[in-house]
Amino acid sequence: MVSCVPAPYPLNIWCLTILITQVLISSSVWPPPFARRRQISMRAYPEFDAKVSGGFLIHQVGKSFLRVVPELMAPRIQFCDYSTHNDTKIKTLAHLDLAHYHTDAWDKFYQKYQERPASGSYRKVISGSKTYETERKSLHDILEELEQSEGVAGLKRLHRELCVxxxxxxxxxxxxxxxxxxxxxxxxxxxxxxxxxxx
Structure with missing residues (x-):
């Protein structure tokens, strides 16, 4: 959900990007520069930040509003390729918040998780974010490795740290x-x- 409707933008702007805030699952407490961001992330998620950058169990690209230019665009899952792409045609709306509801309580999360590695947002072809400790890995690889080494208990621990x-x-x-x-x-x-x- 976007906090407000974006204003009209000039025709030379083809893509508006809004960065996301990730919704946490209630635990009965409601309402309750890069180097610095990295330090904050490590303190907030001491166990899993090295694997999942920024604590996001999803992509961090955000969402985009695209200007339809059929002969020049190739839609993708979270963005769009333009044949004449350059950064001057993309504007990030830093003043808008976008709440992203990606996950749910553990039981529902695990039910969806069993489908997502094959056909959903944890598919192997979708890359994750690179951290200092790991090479670039997809969430598919991160979750698969955790499940193989620790089983369902490991996945549940990750869900609890990042999502609750x-x-x-x-x-x-x-x-x-x-x-x-x-x-x-x-x-x-x-x-x-x-x-x-x-x-």
Missing amino acids: AKPDLVARLDQYDLYPLYNFNFDAKRAQYFPQFSI
Whole structure:
């Protein structure tokens, strides 16, 4: 969910990119420069940061709004290739927040996890982020190695550290102003756009 609607942009801007904030799973605490980012990430996720950069159990590219130029574009999963691509045609909207709901409580996460390595967001062809400790690995490889070495217990431990809003994780993130809270007001949004389904 985007915090507000982007304003109109000139025709020479082909792609608007919004970076993401990852939704944590409630643990009964609601509401509760690169080198520096790296230090913060290591403190927030002391066990798994070396494997999963920034604690994101998803891609970190964000989401994009694309200007349709059929003869010049080749859509991809999270972005779009333009034959005349250059950075001047891409603008990052740093003033907008984009909340990304990727995972759920452990039982539902594990159920989806069993499908994602083959056909979902953990496919082997999707690369992960490079960290200082590891070469570039996909989430597929990271999760596969963890499951092979530790079984389901290892996956559950990773999910708990990265995805659950435990009081200690909330405190560490809040220390660096990395724990924003949003009121999505889903009932009002549903009534506004889908009145036939409102309660």
